[in-house]
Amino acid sequence: MKRNIQIQLLMYIPDVLLLVLAVFAFVGMFNQYQQALFIVIGLLIALMIIRTIFINNLIRKLYTSRIIDIRTLINAFKKGKYKLRTEQPRGDDALADIHRDLVIVGTHFDNIISSQQGEIEKLRELYDSIVLSLNSYFLVLNEREEIIFANEVFCKKFQISLEYIAGKKIDDIFYFVTGRIKESIQQVKRNGSSVVLEKTHLLSNERISIIADIKISYITVKGENQIVLVMDDITNRCRKDYQISLISQISESIQHDDRLDHVLHTILTGVTSGTGLGFNRAMLFLKDEKRHILSGRMAVGPDTIEEAIKIWNSVASEREENNNVAIEDTAEGKGQELLKKVQTASFDLKEDNLLVRVLNTATSIHIHDASIDSRVDENIKKFIDVNEFVIVPLVAGNRTIGVIVADNKFNQIPVGVDSVDLLSIFAYQAALSIESYNNLEMVQDEMDKIQHRQEAIVESEKLAAVGRIASHIAHEIRNPLVTMGGYARRIIQQTDSEIPKGAQVHKAANVIINEADRLEKILSNVMDFTRSSPFILKFNNINEVIEDTVNLLRNLFQERRVEIDLQLGDDIPLVKSDFNQMKQVMLNLLQNSIDATASHGKIYVETVMRNKKVVIIVRDTGPGFEQDDIEKVFDPFFSTKVTGVGLGLAIVKKIIMDHGGEITATNRENGAEVQISLPLPG
Amino acid sequence: MSKILIVEDEQHQRELYAMELQEDGYEVDQASNGKEAVDMVKDNKYDLVILDIRMPEMDGIEALGKILSRDKKIPIIIYTAYSNYKSNFMTWTADAYITKSSNLDELKEKISELLTTRNQ
Incomplete structure (x- = not known):
């Protein structure tokens, strides 16, 4: 200052x-x-x-x-x-x-x-700890798609160090990378938006395989573009889901599948598919009791490593497309050689080899190295052609019906104890499925036999019915014939005698004439019943038919002292019908009722409209139908009457059916009732 | 004189058999159904019964059982227009089964045969 x-x-x-x-x-x-x-x-x-x-x-x-x-x-x-x-x-x-x-x-x-x-x-700090502690796998790539970061869990899971993977591309780490992942990375680079790939199969060079939901996003850090892959490992969840769905699908496919080959194929697909048990190959052998062999029935799995990679790739991309877990047909068109090899293979049940041993002991065997394991004979070694494999028995109830052989021939992943356990459990389920299929087949066979028998019965029933009808007709005809013949002989006797008795001859001739009439009536009844259905065109008033018939029977009513009570509806429309046939119906019904009704009894005839149908009710005060007979009253040749042919109600029923109607017989409190309903046109 | 009961619902036939058998020297009673026949067997002593099968009220097979339960030894001939009941074991308790014919010779032969055996 x-x-x-x-x-x-x-x-x-x-x-x-x-x-x-x-x-x-x-x-x-x-x-x-x-x-x-x-x-x-x-x-x-x-x-x-x-x-x-x-x-x-x-x-x-x-x-x-x-x-x-x-x-x-x-x-x-x-x-x-x-x-x-x-x-x-x-x-x-x-x-x-x-x-x-x-x-x-x-x-x-x-x-x-x-x-x-x-x-x-x-x-x-927080962010770092989250990234490090998360179970998700993190992978960060630079613009050139080289790995610049991987989190600890990723390295741990895939058994690689960060130093090792730094600067490498994802192709260098994974045994195969599906096209979808590569495409998605390009898409993310182009658009800058994130992509989520669900249930994607990843298999590392170390043969570590996972199913993951992968989120791929694009970020810019300090002016540099980076691609972040966040992978949620859902292998276990998928496996459980898959196993549950597999079992249900297997049982379902068995229910709907009538071919054992399909069932077996489904089972082995379960053993080999990635999210199932994940074995590379599976072979199934079933015990053939008759031929006393263990015979190769089905195999699923690729023949070569190239086929294997193709299958894995296609399975992975299929899974990306479908969220639901399905039994993939991994071996379609593939593994034909293996299938052929297995299907032509058979082992004698007396032979002491590994497969037969598993079958006999019902205990699974896990061979770690066939080249040094004395249990594996040369035959099996040559047949299976892989060092490590598992044989599990197919146990259904208390018997072993076959074995499943599974291995990882192509990716050489060691078979874990849990895989063997899982395969055993799965084999148990599969065995039950096969067994139930076999049972189903047995039941089917029995059903077929029963059906054949039934057809034979129906055929013999038909013959019996013909026989019965013939017997009825024979009986009906024999009686008047016997009477006629008998009286004709009387006439001869009388005319041969020295003093013929004119009255006796006359009576005998009368009997013959009456019986001839009866025969004619029987024949016309039979003909009525067997005639073809007429073409009904005319419309008639049912009430008129009834009145006409009642008039015709007037004398009979008086003679039998039976009262007739008509309650005919006023508003009954015309019905498409044949007047004479309907008259025949009423005649037969009323005659039956008269025959059944004691003197001073009553017969009611009623007509009503009900549910757009004309209903005719005939009721009497007779004893009613026998309860056991009520089902049979409309059968031809069924009769409780002495003089009847047994065709009356059968003819009635036939006419009503020809008219498109229905007829029922029931017992009322004091008598029988027959109801007829006839449809109105239109 | 042997006494025969004819059980037959066909009136003309019944009368014809009665005439023929009376002319042959038998005493003849007539019943028009099984029920009548059972009642008549109760009240009378017959040496032989001719029984039709299909009849109203009570058929021949039911009547057969009832008559036999009253008299085990009475000879019974089933005489019917049905030929197929012959194989029915219900009819086997009868002594004979003859299918109706306008020629009564077979019936008459069987009657005399059964009566001869009965009288021995």
Whole structure:
């Protein structure tokens, strides 16, 4: 501050000098020292010039360093550095104020930034711990799709170090990468949006296989584009889902499948599919009791490593497309050689080989290295052609029906104890399925036999029915014939005798005539029943048919002392019907009722409209139908009457059926009732 | 004189048999159904019964059982228009099964045969 005052005082020196000179000049003007005056004016001018130069230099010297200070501050601000100097700016002028303010603003910014830095640091820690502790696998690729980061769980799962995979491509780590993953990475790079691939199969070079939901996204870090793959391992969940669905699908497919080959194929697909038990190959042998052999029935699995890779690829992409777990037909068109080999193979049950041993002991065997295991004979070694394999029995109930052989011929993954356990459980289920299929087949066979028998019975029933009808007709015809013949003989006897009795001859002839009438009636009844259905075109009033028939029987009603009660509806529409046939129906029904009704009994005939049908009800006060007979009353040749042929109600039924109607017989409280319903046209 | 019961629902036939048998010297009673026959067997002593099968009220097979339960030894001839009941074991308890014919010779022969055996 002191220095500032000094500088300011210095600045006034020229002014003071100027003032002194001006006084001199003024004095000189009056003292006529003109020469001196000019000198003074010259000095004055020189002084003014010097002053200006001096002051300008002084000012420049004073302010430039401060402006530089401020500029330095601003430059530091531009670089994001807000806290540089603790020294307060000099002076108390506006420049100093600005400088001070700038320093204060800088300090504020610095405070804000340093406090945020702490937050950011904390967030980063949190983020790191989340990434590290998550069970998901993280893989970060750069723009060139080289791996730049993998989290710990990823490295652990796939048994590789971060150092090893850094800079490698995903093709270098995985045994195969499905086209969908590659496409998705390109898509993410193009669009910048995320892609989720569900249930994707991944198999590493170390033969570690997982099913994962993979989320692929694109991020920009420090100006660099990165691709992040987050993989959620759902192998176990899938496996459980799959096994459950597999078992249900197997039982379902058995129910709907009438071919054992399909059933066996389904079972082995379960053993080999990735999300099932995941074996490379599976072979199934069944015990053939009759031929006393263990015979190869089915095999699923590729023949070569190329086929295997193709299958895995196609299975993986199929799974990406379908969310549901399905039994994949992995071996379609593939593994034909294996199938052929297995289907032509058979082992004698007396032979002491590994397969037969498993069959006999019902215990599974796990061979770790066939080349050094003495239990594996040359035959089996050659047949299975792989060092490690598992044989499990197919146990259904208390008997072993076959064995399943499974191996990992192509990816060489060691068979774990849990895989063997799982295969055993699965084999148990499969055995039950096969057994139930066999049972089903047995039942089917029995059913076929029963059906054949039934057909034979129906055939013989038909013959029996023909026989019965023939017997009935024979009986009906024999009686009048016997009577006629008997009386004809009487006539001969009488005419041969010396004194013929005219009355007896006459009576015998009458009997013959009556019986001939009866025969004719029987024959016309039979013919009525066997005639073909007529073409009914006319419309008739059913009430008229009934009145007509009742009039016809008037005498019979009186003779038998049976009362007839007609309750015919007023609004009965015309029915498409044959008048004479309907009259025959009423005649037969009323005659039956008259025969059944004791004298002073009553017969009711009623007509009503019900459910767009004309209903005729005939009811009597007779004993009703025998309960056992009620089903048979409409059968041909069924009769409880002495004189009946047994065709009356059968003819009635046939006519009603020809008219598209229905007829039923029931017992009422005091008598029988027959109901006929006839349809109205349209 | 042997006494025969004819059980037959066909009136003309029944009368014909009665006439013929009476002319042959038998005493003849007539019943028109099984029920009548059982009642008559109760009240009378017959040497032989001729029994039709299909009859109203009570058929011949039921009547056969009832008559035999009353008199085990009475000879019974089933005489019917049915030829197929011959194989029915229900009819085997009868002494003979003859299918009706307008020629009564077979019936008459069987009657005399059975009565001869009975009287021995």
